[in-house]
Structure formats: C-alpha cells, structure tokens
Amino acid sequence: MGTETRVFAARADKPAITDKRLLKGARARETVLRRAVDIASLDGLDDVSFGRLATDTGMSKAGIQTLFRAKEVLQLATIDYAREMFIDAVVRPARTAPPGAERLRSLVEHWIEYARTPLFEGGCFRVANTARFDSKPGPIRDALFRNQQEWTDAIGRELRTAVAAGEIAELDIDLAVFQIDSALCAANTALRLGDEDVVEKVRRIVRNLLVEP
Amino acid sequence: MGTETRVFAARADKPAITDKRLLKGARARETVLRRAVDIASLDGLDDVSFGRLATDTGMSKAGIQTLFRAKEVLQLATIDYAREMFIDAVVRPARTAPPGAERLRSLVEHWIEYARTPLFEGGCFRVANTARFDSKPGPIRDALFRNQQEWTDAIGRELRTAVAAGEIAELDIDLAVFQIDSALCAANTALRLGDEDVVEKVRRIVRNLLVEP
Numbered sequence: 001m002g003t004e005t006r007v008f009a010a011r012a013d014k015p016a017i018t019d020k021r022l023l024k025g026a027r028a029r030e031t032v033l034r035r036a037v038d039i040a041s042l043d044g045l046d047d048v049s050f051g052r053l054a055t056d057t058g059m060s061k062a063g064i065q066t067l068f069r070a071k072e073v074l075q076l077a078t079i080d081y082a083r084e085m086f087i088d089a090v091v092r093p094a095r096t097a098p099p100g101a102e103r104l105r106s107l108v109e110h111w112i113e114y115a116r117t118p119l120f121e122g123g124c125f126r127v128a129n130t131a132r133f134d135s136k137p138g139p140i141r142d143a144l145f146r147n148q149q150e151w152t153d154a155i156g157r158e159l160r161t162a163v164a165a166g167e168i169a170e171l172d173i174d175l176a177v178f179q180i181d182s183a184l185c186a187a188n189t190a191l192r193l194g195d196e197d198v199v200e201k202v203r204r205i206v207r208n209l210l211v212e213p
Numbered sequence: 214m215g216t217e218t219r220v221f222a223a224r225a226d227k228p229a230i231t232d233k234r235l236l237k238g239a240r241a242r243e244t245v246l247r248r249a250v251d252i253a254s255l256d257g258l259d260d261v262s263f264g265r266l267a268t269d270t271g272m273s274k275a276g277i278q279t280l281f282r283a284k285e286v287l288q289l290a291t292i293d294y295a296r297e298m299f300i301d302a303v304v305r306p307a308r309t310a311p312p313g314a315e316r317l318r319s320l321v322e323h324w325i326e327y328a329r330t331p332l333f334e335g336g337c338f339r340v341a342n343t344a345r346f347d348s349k350p351g352p353i354r355d356a357l358f359r360n361q362q363e364w365t366d367a368i369g370r371e372l373r374t375a376v377a378a379g380e381i382a383e384l385d386i387d388l389a390v391f392q393i394d395s396a397l398c399a400a401n402t403a404l405r406l407g408d409e410d411v412v413e414k415v416r417r418i419v420r421n422l423l424v425e426p
C-alpha cells in the first residue's frame with residue numbers, strides 16, 4: 001500500500017474546525033467552491049470570479065473576496081475542490097476492489113458513472129478545463145496537469161500490478177494508459193452530446209487491453 | 214470518387230468577386246476571420262466578439278458589425294473558416310495518397326503536423342471548442358458536431374476502403390474510428406503541454422489497428 005499514500009492522497013492535513021467563526025467561514029467556502037466547480041465545468045475556470053459567484057450564491061462579493069483574496073487563489077481552490085469530488089466519486093469507491101485488473105475495471109466503471117451522471121454541470125471538470133488552459137502556461141495549467149498526471153499514474157499502477165500478478169498479458173503500460181485516458185476523455189464529450197453507445201466502446205477498449213496471459 | 218463529394222466538399226459555391234467594393238469586403242472578412250480562429254482556439258468561441266476583433270485587427274467595430282451583423286453569425290463564420298483551414302492542411306494533402314490504408318496514414322500524419330505546428334494559436338480548433346460547447350445546445354454546438362462528424366466519417370471511409378480492398382484485416386470500424394479520433398484529440402492536448410512522445414503513441418495505435426489480413 002506504499003504507493004497508495006503518494007497517489008490520490010490528501011495534499012495537506014485538514015485540522016478539525018472547532019471555533020464557530022471559523023466553522024462559518026468553512027461553510028461559506030464550501031458553498032462558494034461547490035458552485036465554482038459547476039461554473040468551471042460548464043463555462044471554464046476563467047468564469048470563476050468573485051462577481052459571478054456572488055450573483056450565483058447570493059453571498060456578498062466582499063465576503064467571498066475575504067475568503068479567497070485573489071481570483072487565482074479562488075481558481076486553484078476550485079481545482080482542488082473538484083479533485084476531492086473526483087476522488088470521492090471515482091477513486092475511493094474503486095479501492096474496495098483488489099488492486100490490479102479488477103480495480104482498474106472498477107475505476108473505469110466509476111469514471112463512466114461520473115461522466116454520465118454527471119457530477120459537475122458541464123461534465124468532466126478536467127476535460128473541460130485542460131482544453132482551455134493547455135496553451136496557457138501558469139499555476140492553473142500546472143495544477144490541472146498535476147491532477148491529470150495523478151489520474152494517469154493511478155491507471156498505470158493498476159496495469160502494472162495486473163501484469164506483475166500474471167492477471168493480464170504483458171503490454172506497453174504507457175501506451176495502454178494513453179489509450180484508456182484518451183477514450184475516457186472522448187467519452188465524456190460524446191456523453192454530453194447524448195451518445196450513449198460510447199460507454200460500450202470504452203468497455204471494449206479496456207477489455208481488449210486486459211487480455212489473459 | 215462519389216463519396217468524396219459528400220465528405221469535406223465545399224458547402225456552397227463561392228462566386229468569383231469582381232466588384233471592387235465587394236473585394237474590399239471579402240478581404241476585410243478574411244482578416245477578421247483569420248484572427249477570430251486564433252482567438253477561438255486559444256480563448257474559445259465565446260471570446261470571438263466585435264469588440265475584441267476590432268482591438269486585435271485595428272479595424273472599426275462598426276465595420277466588423279456591418280460584415281457579420283450578429284455575434285453568432287460571426288462565430289459560425291469562424292467555425293466555417295477553421296474548417297476550410299483544416300481541409301487545406303489535413304484533408305486535401307492526404308488526397309494525393311491512394312484511398313484506404315495509405316490515405317488514412319497520410320491523414321494521421323498531416324493531422325499530427327497540424328497539431329504540432331500548430332495552425333491555430335491554441336492548437337486544434339475543434340478540440341478547444343468542443344469541450345467548451347458540448348454542454349451548450351444550439352447552432353454553435355451543432356456546427357462543431359457536424360465538423361466532428363465529417364472528420365470521423367472521413368476516417369471511417371478510409372478504414373472501410375482498406376478492409377474492402379483486403380489491405381487490412383476486418384475490424385470494428387466504429388470502434389477503430391473512436392480510438393483514432395480519441396488518440397488524436399488527446400495528442401493535441403499533450404503537444405500543447407510539450408509532450409512530443411505522444412506522436413509515436415498515436416502512430417503505434419494506428420499501426421496496431423491496421424494489421425495485414
């Protein structure tokens with residue numbers, strides 16, 4: 001379980017909040033960020049601004065500014081919040097499956113459910129924003145890319161475990177990770193456009209990669 | 214060549230422009246649209262506005278409004294213009310290759326070159342905007358989806374030709390089209406982030422699909 005603490009582990013310990021004023025602040029933060037991830041998945045992180053969030057949540061713009069100080073701080077907090085939601089919806093439930101092929105299939109199934117439901121108004125948060133920020137160097141692109149890396153690392157780890165345990169035949173891990181992640185990203189878009197057939201395509205791509213040795 | 218007239222054919226005949234005033238209008242249109250596709254690939258079609266284009270091109274806002282009347286007309290013209298540029302860069306050069314496996318490989322190679330150069334400031338126009346508009350029904354989403362369909366139809370047609378001619382083994386055409394297009398879209402993002410290794414991954418995915426019968 002050594003690797004598990006590195007990938008998709010919490011980035012910082014969150015101390016329990018006891019002070020009432022702090023608790024109120026934490027709740028306001030939560031309200032703002034929950035709305036911010038929907039805006040970001042639908043209209044992009046650029047639209048995550050103090051003014052838009054004040055309008056959408058009914059909170060005061062000054063109050064939101066006090067909580068987050070600068071637009072970029074707010075945007076980075078939104079990315080972190082979306083990451084936590086993604087972990088709760090996709091990564092954590094898959095941990096009940098044994099590592100290797102079974103956990104990989106579980107990750108994919110939970111991802112499909114996540115893109116289909118969808119958890120965010122505009123579908124996958126990462127897909128929606130990576131296309132927007134991939135040509136714009138800076139802390140936002142770095143944070144999105146770090147999350148992307150964390151996700152592909154998780155897929156790669158399960159594939160490696162499956163090969164090492166003799167569950168599946170040897171394969172080029174990097175290529176397989178790229179194929180699975182590409183298919184999931186494309187499926188997210190297809191699902192937004194109402195194409196449900198894409199789900200079976202994704203499952204077949206994964207089945208074709210996970211062949212018995 | 215019967216199918217060729219349907220896929221990636223010009224949508225309307227363009228009459229030759231002789232009148233001087235009309236010629237000037239056509240040139241202004243060209244200047245505006247060339248800038249508009251860059252804005253759209255970098256910041257998204259939402260940012261394609263009369264004001265932004267006036268600032269960027271030095272033309273008057275009123276003049277641009279006269280040419281395009283409404284923002285949505287301008288946005289749809291931008292999509293059409295990007296489509297023409299894509300055809301010139303990727304589809305037309307591949308037509309020198311014989312239909313089937315060879316033309317498919319040529320389409321992929323020209324696509325890689327197109328994403329790598331890149332033709333548009335923010336990389337692939339379609340990838341950048343499909344993620345932005347996939348949750349927003351309307352004429353813009355329809356136009357983007359039509360272009361997406363036209364592109365995947367072109368890939369499918371070459372695969373079908375290759376199978377029929379016995380150049381490659383039977384395969385699930387829809388699944389293969391999805392795999393190739395997903396890989397190209399993901400490669401566009403990876404190239405924006407400086408990951409050149411992705412090019413070899415795309416080539417291997419295509420090679421693995423185009424196996425001898």
